[in-house]
Amino acid sequence: MERFNNDQVSAAIWLAVAIIICLSALRYDLGALASPGTGFMPFLAGLAIALFSFIGLVHGTLRRKQGVGWKPSMRGLKWEKPLIVLAALFAYIFLLTPLGFSLCTALFIGFLLRTVKPQKWFVVMAGSILTALGSYGVFELWLKAQLPKGPWGF
Known part of the structure; x- marks a missing residue:
């Protein structure tokens, strides 16, 4: 049985992207809720991506436990x-x-x-x-x- 499935890999990649976005947004002023700075919206976007990718990671892990393994995702695509x-x-x-x-x-x-x-x-x-x-x-x-x-x- 494979160690990871497609959902886990894609969710992990998106989680890494979210972390990069959040860390990049921290270089700018986040401000406060009443007066947000330039980094506030990118930071929130990074948090949203992190939340959804974490949900995808949990979902992928549960699917792997059900026996759903790695499938070649690019085979048979029409470009x-x-x-x-x-x-x-x-x-x-x-x-x-x-x-x-x-x-x-x-x-x-x-x-x-x-x-x-x-x-x-x-x-x-x-x-x-x-x-x-x-x-x-x-x-x-x-x-x-x-x-x-x-x-x-x-």
Whole structure:
């Protein structure tokens, strides 16, 4: 029987990442709850990752005791769709400034909805337009973030 299973190994890696995040956040001022410093949110994020990875480690240990061992995780994977998503993300990055946030976001979501898990055209159009409008409303109007405007001013 193997010493570790997949869940234990991945949880241990995430626990190490969480420790690195927390230690790195300690280099900045944590502040207090009433007035948090620059390291407060990264430290909390590291604690959250540590908590979930610890839960995963316990879960993986219990599964190993039930007889679940190591399984090759990369065998039989289909890489076509993840590579399409990665290419779409790079295209989004390069087209964001020339096309603007709203148009580029609508095209990106529409492309993903049509190619990764093909949807009907109505769903593609509605999903991409609603996502672009919703994200514009949240980031530009509510949070007052400065988003790239395309040649049409939106």
